[in-house]
Amino acid sequence: MASGDTLEPLLHGNPLSSTDVDLTALSKGVGHLFVRPELAAEALTHRSALDRRPELKAAFPNGNERLEFLGDRVLSLAMADLLLRRFPQEREGELARRHASLVRAETLLEIATAIGLGEHLRLGDSERAHGHGVKPNILSDALEALLGAVFLDAGLEAAAASVELLWGDRLSSLAVAPRDPKTALQEWAQARRLPLPAYREVEREGPPHAPVFVVEVVLKGRDPAQGRGGSKREAERLAAMTLLERLEKA
Numbered sequence: 001m002a003s004g005d006t007l008e009p010l011l012h013g014n015p016l017s018s019t020d021v022d023l024t025a026l027s028k029g030v031g032h033l034f035v036r037p038e039l040a041a042e043a044l045t046h047r048s049a050l051d052r053r054p055e056l057k058a059a060f061p062n063g064n065e066r067l068e069f070l071g072d073r074v075l076s077l078a079m080a081d082l083l084l085r086r087f088p089q090e091r092e093g094e095l096a097r098r099h100a101s102l103v104r105a106e107t108l109l110e111i112a113t114a115i116g117l118g119e120h121l122r123l124g125d126s127e128r129a130h131g132h133g134v135k136p137n138i139l140s141d142a143l144e145a146l147l148g149a150v151f152l153d154a155g156l157e158a159a160a161a162s163v164e165l166l167w168g169d170r171l172s173s174l175a176v177a178p179r180d181p182k183t184a185l186q187e188w189a190q191a192r193r194l195p196l197p198a199y200r201e202v203e204r205e206g207p208p209h210a211p212v213f214v215v216e217v218v219l220k221g222r223d224p225a226q227g228r229g230g231s232k233r234e235a236e237r238l239a240a241m242t243l244l245e246r247l248e249k250a
Helices: 004-011 023-030 037-043 054-059 065-086 092-103 105-114 136-154 156-171 181-191 232-249
Strands: 198-205 212-218 225-229
Touching (some): 023 037, 023 156, 065 156, 092 105, 105 136, 225 232
Antiparallel strands (some): 212 225
């Protein structure tokens, strides 16, 4: 990785690289020096910041949402390739469980927090959790957007290198590939000849552009459990995890 000092000439005079975003520090966190710093600026611009920043709205009318969409796919492919190379003897199912664990929202949140990503984000006050920290789903989405920006700036190899750096020991720290909570809960029910768990959306919170889904999982003869997530799939996974933990402790 090149020295962050070389970013300064690129940033000088660029209205998109406002002093509220320290791209030099950010480049060190992700292990990538942006040739086009406007891509990093876009990745760090949440839609909620646009109303009070006309220059940002003109440059990034959708905030970082498009880069988040791209970064989600980049992360998935880069992670799949890394796991194939690190675990050449594992079967598809084991690799899939590792992959799901490493790209889930909680892992993204841990990594985004570790590199201080929230300090660099441009967002409106309404999107900060209780007026202080950044909401978890915004942080995990921003990390995906940042990986999308790295991909557009330098290609898949550079983005994969950032993933390998950011995920670090997490890539191989699991001695056994983890079970997906929904699969584990289903297996628990089948072992006891119970009907399969049922999931339903019970509420949707937050603004339309950044909804938080509340999903309830119901298993015959057991109290239901809920999960909240930035997608229905994530909310279902968290609900299953909550119920499974409760069942295993009983």
